Amino acid sequence: MQHFKNNPEYSNTDHVLNPKLFEEAYESIKNWSGYQPSPLQDLNGMANELGVNKIYFKDESERFGLKSFKSLGGAYAVVRVLKEHLQTKHQGQEITDEDLKSGKYAEELKNFTVVTATDGNHGRSVAWGAHECGINCKIYMHKGVSKSRGIAVELLGAEVVWVDGNYDDSLVRVKHDAIENEWYIISDTSYDGYTYVPKFVMAGYTVMTYEIAKQMEEEQIPTHIIVQGGVGGLAGAVCAHMAAIWKEHRPRFVIVEPETADCLYQSAKAGKPTMVDIKVETLMGGLSCGEPSTIGWNILKDNTDDFITISDDNIKSAMRLIAMGVGGDHGVEAGESGVAGIAALMEIKDNDEMRAALGINTDSRILLFGTEGATDPELYKDIVGS
Template sequence: MSSIQAAHWYANPAARVWRATPPGSALQFHRTIAGYTPTQLTELPSLAHELSVGRVFLKDESNRMGLPAFKILGASWATCRAVSRWLGLDPQAATLPVLADSLAKVLTNPHDVTLVTATDGNHGRAVARMASLLGVSVRIYIPEGVSKSATEAIADEGAELISLDSSYDEVVAIASESTTSHPLDFLIQDTSWEGYVDVPQWIIDGYTTLFAEIDESLDTLGLTPDLVACPVGVGSLAQAMVDHYRSGATRPRLLSVEPVTAACVATSLLAGEITSVEIEAPTIMAGLNCGTPSTIGWPSLLNGLDAAISVDDQESRAAVADLAALGQDAGPCGAASLAGVRAALADPARRDALGLDTTSVIVLVSTEGLAANPLDNR
């Protein structure tokens, strides 16, 4: 167990030559969900001037199918895959109405099915939303440190909430144990461990829709990204980013950003192996407050990330405020991307390591809106 002492920086000069296995695509399924539309990719010229690069874009996940974060992309696809497997359906042909109708046909009461997960907030709300859409039950386990507003938002989706005075990792284990011997409990967890890899991989496959949308939006402008930066907790979204870009023709530099108090990915990359970190204090970046990287994502993170950096709460707060001044709705986790890019590019050696110059195109992935994790509740 490693204890966080200071900010981290990691760089891998060989990352862009590594090739990943092409991930499964959930884009067609997402397009069948009522309310689906690609989220905004907004250009922010003032940030390009500040960072001395060509163009900066923000991928805004503050409203993804009516939820204030991107997590519904993974939760919806993983739920589709898990329920389809149980029903014996082809997930590539499945839609939400097909799944709901099929459950109603085989069960006297569809609420006998329960979706289960542990969460810092956004993932749990997304799983709860999927349960509501399917007409099934949902049970959500919550660790200490989750804001009151995030907890209330999950409850408003109709979820049974179980709040525990425990760390995120401990709560994940408790949620998993709760499904033992309950065949109609489906664990939809966004981190993996030995013996539990299918659902986390489906969640990651669902996240790749976000990056496919970025490519489509930039392509209309005749652009490709030179750097894509995203926040990381256990590393699932970062794995989706790596797998998407390291299996396609576009090969931007890829940067992960996490809290200095919970920098499990950067710490592990620096150690060359998965390393748990002791979380000594909560962070306003609550969705990133994770102590151990996902094992399923580790090979992609180790081989395909160009760089990893950690930032503190003050840097995240400043990024939230600056994006708000530009009319962008970003919570502390989402704004971490800007905070991380600022910290990286402020150092000439790190800028060189990322291969950036005055013509470079940067994409900042903002994973949540402020409603998902309000600063005034922290």
């Protein structure tokens, strides 16, 4: 494990991610068919096992049947892009989510194509959004992504384009093909010249934080939030919204990444966005990202307290532990990337120096994000056994 203690300025992020976007996303998504808040699990047995006071675990294992928080982001961005496209064509006429999903504009949209690069879950969300709205979709996956994740996307009617290399190579290919064919990129990462759509993706993620604020009304505010890194889209959205909700009572914000894909950790050390060359793929496939999102980084650089990296060593054990339930806990289905926070706490359980550096002790109340369930069923069965 590596740790970098940041010196955040706790700056206001409204200029990066307008709070109005959060509200618009929540008001839209809460009315979608099948919407219900995901559980906030109290893992009291796990907390006792890992030497902390409380663990709150936001369980995204059943979200919209896609088994991932990503279903909130990509699909919402598809809806927003289509609505704005049609409003422009129809001179500002109001277009509703229901209009899109009912097929009212099917003829106009028959040649509309959305594309994205993905490690799995984001692509599935984009494919689902495209399917719901009746448009064309192409999902670019690198060879490190399991075939079962590709099949899940194809079952939603999207075409999978396999790319040699890693996630960043698939992103390069998407950019090229989208320009050449006039397709619309729905990416969960932002980069120079492409920041508009990723804000919708990030806004979709804050449905989770709206829910958490309501679910914790009778609880104590956490002392720590540990959230997965990746490109920084999820972390940036959670950080911005939780800071807006809890203001001066904001918890200590900790980002956890795989040690082989630690672009945010390296960026924090360098003081600027830094790309890493992923030579060894992590078991935490959804976090295998080598280049930070510019929007995410602009939030995190001034608002994150700690950046840590972990090995894959505790991932399988964490998946089994949370699945069986500890000390009376309800068993929770959590995939490889979904247990990163649990694995981090397992790694520091007997490391007094690291616990002190992170300010974690027996009084700590920690909020974790179970970002995915068994999104790769075969791998999950191999690890957990059922």
